[in-house]
Amino acid sequence: MGIFLELPELLETWLRNTDASNVTGVFFLLILVLFFSAIVCYIKDWLRSLTHYTPNLLTSLGMLGTFVGIVIGLLHFDPDNIDDSISLLLGGLQTAFMTSLFGMTMTMVYKVATGMPWLQPKQDVGTGPDEVGPEHI
Numbered sequence: 001m002g003i004f005l006e007l008p009e010l011l012e013t014w015l016r017n018t019d020a021s022n023v024t025g026v027f028f029l030l031i032l033v034l035f036f037s038a039i040v041c042y043i044k045d046w047l048r049s050l051t052h053y054t055p056n057l058l059t060s061l062g063m064l065g066t067f068v069g070i071v072i073g074l075l076h077f078d079p080d081n082i083d084d085s086i087s088l089l090l091g092g093l094q095t096a097f098m099t100s101l102f103g104m105t106m107t108m109v110y111k112v113a114t115g116m117p118w119l120q121p122k123q124d125v126g127t128g129p130d131e132v133g134p135e136h137i
Contacts, residue, residue, distance in 0.1 A: 015068070016075045020091040023072060027065035027099040031058055035106045042114050045121035051114070055107045062103015069095030 038054040041047045073092020078085040113119055 012075065015072050018072060020069060020072045020076075020088075020095040023065070023068055024095040024098050027061060027068075027095075028102055031061050031099075031103055031106050034058060034061065035110060038110065039113065039119075043119060043121060054110055058103050058107040058110060060103075062100045062107075065099025065103065066096040069093065069097075069099060 034054065034057055038051050042051045069092045071092070072095065073089040076085060076088035076092060
């Protein structure tokens with residue numbers, strides 16, 4: 001039980017010592033890896049659940065980056081030293097909005113790309129008796 005009480009403190013310490021631009025890069029990389037992995041899976045007709053939920057996951061990663069960026073900005077803000085801490089606060093906010101913008105943009109690109117005829121899976125999807133549920137028999 002003790003480790004669960006220490007997790008918030010560890011997370012806060014880690015975020016306080018993290019540069020917002022590094023966090024932006026990590027979230028951009030995660031979003032790109034998910035995007036390209038999902039495109040490959042869509043073309044190959046693999047992992048249909050992943051490809052189905054990819055738009056939600058891309059948006060969620062962007063939103064998670066938003067909250068992490070805001071927390072980083074707020075942790076670096078010192079109300080007693082506004083002049084020196086405002087740039088750190090704005091850096092966190094920049095991470096927040098950039099990750100959201102990138103996540104939403106990649107979601108739209110994914111939806112448009114997967115709707116294009118040249119990107120459709122090459123395999124025919126079977127509709128034999130083994131693929132039909134009991135409600136259709």
